[in-house]
Amino acid sequence: MKLVVQKFGGSSVANPERMRRCAERAVAAKQAGQHVVIVVSAMGDSTDDLLELAAKFTKSPSRREIDQLLSTGEQVSSALMAMTLHGMGYEAVSLTGAQSGIKTEDASFTRARIASIDDTRLRRELDAGRIPVVTGFQGVTNDGETATLGRGGSDTTAVALAAALKADVCEIYTDVDGIFTSDPRLVPTAVRRDRFTYDEMLEAASLGARVMHPRAVELGKKYNVPIKVLHSQIDGLGTLIAGEDPSMESRVVACVALKNDLGRIMIRDLPNRAGVQSAIFEPVAAANVSVDDIIQEETTPGHITLTFTLDRADITEIKPVVEIAAKRIWAEAAGSSARETDAGVIVRTGYCKVSAIGAGMRSHSGVASTMFKTLAQQGVRIENITTSEIAISCILEEADGPKALKAVHDAFGLGASETR
Secondary structure, eight states: OOEEEEEEOTGGGSSHHHHHHHHHHHHHHHHTTOEEEEEEOOSTTHHHHHHHHHHHHOSSOOHHHHHHHHHHHHHHHHHHHHHHHHHTTOOEEEEOTTTTTEEESSOOTTSOOEEEEOOHHHHHHHHTTOEEEEESSEEEOTTSOEEEOOTTHHHHHHHHHHHHHTOSEEEEEESSSSEESSOTTTOTTOOEESEEEHHHHHHHHHTTOOSSOHHHHHHHHHHTOOEEEEESSSOOOOEEEESOOGGGGGOSOOEEEEEEEEEEEEEEEEEOOTTHHHHHHHHHHHTTOOEEEEEEEEEETTEEEEEEEEEGGGHHHHHHHHHHHHHHHHHHHHTSSOOSOOTTEEEEEEEEEEEEEOGGGGTOOOHHHHHHHHHHHTTOOEEEEEEETTEEEEEEEGGGHHHHHHHHHHHTTTTSGGGO
């Protein structure tokens, strides 16, 4: 018997009517002879509401208590979805991450990673003919602590469960009919694509496309789980995320993405010696914070400046970490125990990143020149540039983001019918 994992996002289960429509999709799969596992996010804006509620009680809640609080949002959704299915005449059971056997690596509260899944309970429920409704976004540590997976973690939960259960497909239901060549709210000419490769979607997700969570796509690629992105309320073709198709080589750029809310940290006057980069970025990594790009410049003989961008939300936490590391380096270089000023660490916000992504870049040239020429014609100044095998990204002033996104999208002809 085939098995499908269906994940429903917060907007898809925001009210009883929407939740029932999602339940109908699970029922349809059940009636077609498939085993079904459902993963749900918190209803609507419940997560934001809970964070606002916490802020009324304290300005600095512990990460552990935040996870205890936020995990209740998905528990409400899973119980209500199970009740909805009961009302439709189908057996279902709501399960927390812990009850579903989802173990996280450690107690990195609010940023946990899935370590393993014991599928014993899930298979028992499936064998009994029930539809398990699993809380997304959360798991349990070896110490029995509830730990959440961070924003978008329900996608990760769904793909991880699909991999553990060897599901035939993982269906991600959201409020758009698949994945578009850009954000249709910002680029009206954007069109839906029938298919993306794992690599294209992984790049797009990490560079600002919000339809899929990067960790979920990474899991899909690792375990070869086909992922289908569909509209939860409207029937449509959706978009398949899977391995590469030879026909995709003919398309150079698959989509363009915009990532807002970036900040930049610059560390000046560092000695240009072995180990400096490690001394700065090891404590950043230990804080479980990802950086977007890194630039190293030699400013004077024997001295460098390191600059990196990151999510603006992480700056408050990372700035003191970087200052401590930089002070230690400066002190060692000067032969003293301390440096009195932090003037060498400069923080600035108000940046964005516009990226062009496509597997065809591996075998086609001219993408970078087209992108740079387009931005120049728009009068957009590029702060810095990063590239990968299938992506080119430009850091810009945040105010230039929307017009840059539209211009790059049009420059590559992504609104044309052949982009499908």
